[in-house]
Amino acid sequence: MNVAAALEALRARVDVAPEIALVLGTGLGADLIETTAAIPFADIPGFPVPTVAERAGQVLLGTLGGRRVAVCQGRFHAYEGYAMDQLAFPVRVLRGLGARTLVVTNIAGGLPPLWSLGDIVLLTDHINLMGGNPLVGPNDDAVGPRFPDMSAAYDPGLRALARDAARARGVPLREGVYAAVTGPQLETAAEYRMLRTLGADLVGMSTVPEVIAAVHAGMRVLGLSVVTDRCLPDALEPVNVPQILDVARRASPVMLQLVADVLERLD
Numbered sequence: 001m002n003v004a005a006a007l008e009a010l011r012a013r014v015d016v017a018p019e020i021a022l023v024l025g026t027g028l029g030a031d032l033i034e035t036t037a038a039i040p041f042a043d044i045p046g047f048p049v050p051t052v053a054e055r056a057g058q059v060l061l062g063t064l065g066g067r068r069v070a071v072c073q074g075r076f077h078a079y080e081g082y083a084m085d086q087l088a089f090p091v092r093v094l095r096g097l098g099a100r101t102l103v104v105t106n107i108a109g110g111l112p113p114l115w116s117l118g119d120i121v122l123l124t125d126h127i128n129l130m131g132g133n134p135l136v137g138p139n140d141d142a143v144g145p146r147f148p149d150m151s152a153a154y155d156p157g158l159r160a161l162a163r164d165a166a167r168a169r170g171v172p173l174r175e176g177v178y179a180a181v182t183g184p185q186l187e188t189a190a191e192y193r194m195l196r197t198l199g200a201d202l203v204g205m206s207t208v209p210e211v212i213a214a215v216h217a218g219m220r221v222l223g224l225s226v227v228t229d230r231c232l233p234d235a236l237e238p239v240n241v242p243q244i245l246d247v248a249r250r251a252s253p254v255m256l257q258l259v260a261d262v263l264e265r266l267d
Contacts, residue, residue: 017098027248176201
């Protein structure tokens with residue numbers, strides 16, 4: 001995909017390079033971001049356009065926590081028919097624009113029985129069950145190595161800052177492993193049991209391709225999830241999408257404030 005064309009389109013409208021790339025998950029707002037420009041995905045060459053009604057599709061440029069940020073308000077998913085390199089494309093473009101840190105947020109199903117709706121979870125690791133990888137194909141050595149190390153995909157230093165920020169705010173912060181699946185269907189009770197056996201605490205349909213691309217490009221990554229449904233195989237209830245979106249909206253200001261606090265703490 002043509003990263004250069006996307007960069008040319010963005011640089012025509014960006015005065016200063018962003019320090020931070022931020023991807024907002026479904027239902028998560030951008031109210032705390034001091035926005036100076038909003039560029040629709042459709043105006044950026046190579047950017048896919050989300051096909052799900054609840055997802056915005058624009059890049060916001062501005063500041064958060066005193067840092068220059070480029071924000072993807074909306075993201076793409078494999079279940080929409082997009083390939084893995086398309087899912088990773090925005091991260092590669094924002095890295096080319098100057099961002100050296102990626103903050104990914106999402107909504108997810110919570111697997112531990114003691115977790116509650118609206119809990120914010122700091123990602124410690126992930127399991128890729130999407131059946132693909134954005135690094136498949138020829139490697140661009142100018143971007144990153146052929147075999148990137150993923151032993152600390154979610155930066156330990158950023159995780160420590162997130163814990164400090166949560167303590168200072170009095171916000172409970174869970175920690176867990178995110179399992180990424182293709183979707184769009186939610187999982188069966190047997191699949192939830194399998195995911196718990198594999199060591200997952202959360203399950204969702206995004207994030208991992210972005211993180212792989214970011215680590216490959218040498219970016220530091222911070223990941224945060226909101227638990228919007230409880231995935232308890234012995235007490236499973238039918239999915240309620242309006243409730244999921246409502247939980248996300250209510251948790252959004254708290255999560256974004258934590259992100260801002262982390263950015264303020266960066267060296």
